[in-house]
Amino acid sequence: MGRIWNFSAGPAAMPEGVLRELGADLLDLEGTGIGILEHSHRQPPFDRVLAGALDCCRRLGEIPETHEILFVPGGATLQFALIPLNLLPDGGVADYPDTDIWTAKAIVEARDAVPSARIAVPFEGKRCAYDHVPSDAECPASTGAAYMHYCSNNTVHGTQYRHPPRCADGGVLINDASSEIFSRPVDWAAHGLVYASAQKNLGVAGMSIIIVRRDLLQRAPRKLPSMFSYAAHAKAGSRINTPPTFAIHALWRMCQWMLREGGVAEMERRTHARARLVQHAIDASDGFYTPLGHAACRSLINASFRLPTAQLDDRFWRDAARDGIDGLAGHREAGGIRASMYNSCPLSAVEALVAFMREFKRTNG
């Protein structure tokens, strides 16, 4: 069987060219006669991989030298705990607008990580079924908050901030960019920390990229075990112990691919082109397909929508899978349909999806 169109939310589709490179690297990394999985993490071949990954990320994201890039084992869920441990003093305050299932989890983890702190929730999206992200007026920062943690693209309900929220004076913005990293430019001056798990735009699950302002590392509010400490990861150059070498290598290959294709500007152009096609198919369906999010903040990346009944939702993704379009079942807590279109998703996949949507409506509408 050949490859089929994959709209999985993550782990997600990767470019075939990158998969072939990785396949070759498994047998022989750049003429060393040893594969990437077999190389020591302290020898020159892996030194080059790590340096290459850092360099490509910096160029791709136009990340200034004010910010350190870390590769930390564990997904974004681990960062939900590590961020408050590293940045929130005992008795301090942090703002967490709740815009989706992932921010709700981040709030629980932050409260467990620093029980003496106040985790304020200036916007409670659950009350409106997570159908929009807040305007600045709906999301007031708490006086004295150390940071405002937000999720720029909400993978489950398919909403996206058009611009970041405002944090308190003297605080910093922290963004969970797991489902949109390197798909549009970031205002680095406004962000103290941006993080993403790797399995959507950067390859392999189980590792996160943390891009953090260097001065924040020096101000860590407490002593932590080394693997929990961003400052320790920075000091050790992301090699406190044996790092996830293959995940770092795959991230490097993904970043090289994005740079070759035209960088973040081109990723952003493609993101808009894909979203236009799907959003048009939804909007032209006379209400057969209903988006979960308000039009003004619909995600350009995760198209989340419903059909008139849950039975039709089920039939839609099952029939689509039979037609070679996979990964469309909505998140288990939200239901409906979700098409995840990360940087690797080709326009032809979206054209196939849109053709399927029209035909499904014709035969079931």
Ligand SMILES: Cc1ncc(COP(=O)(O)O)c(C=O)c1O
């Ligand atoms: C926005 C967002 N944050 C966090 C996560 C959790 O990532 P992980 O499973 O790597 O912990 C996800 C996973 O889909 C996500 O989409």
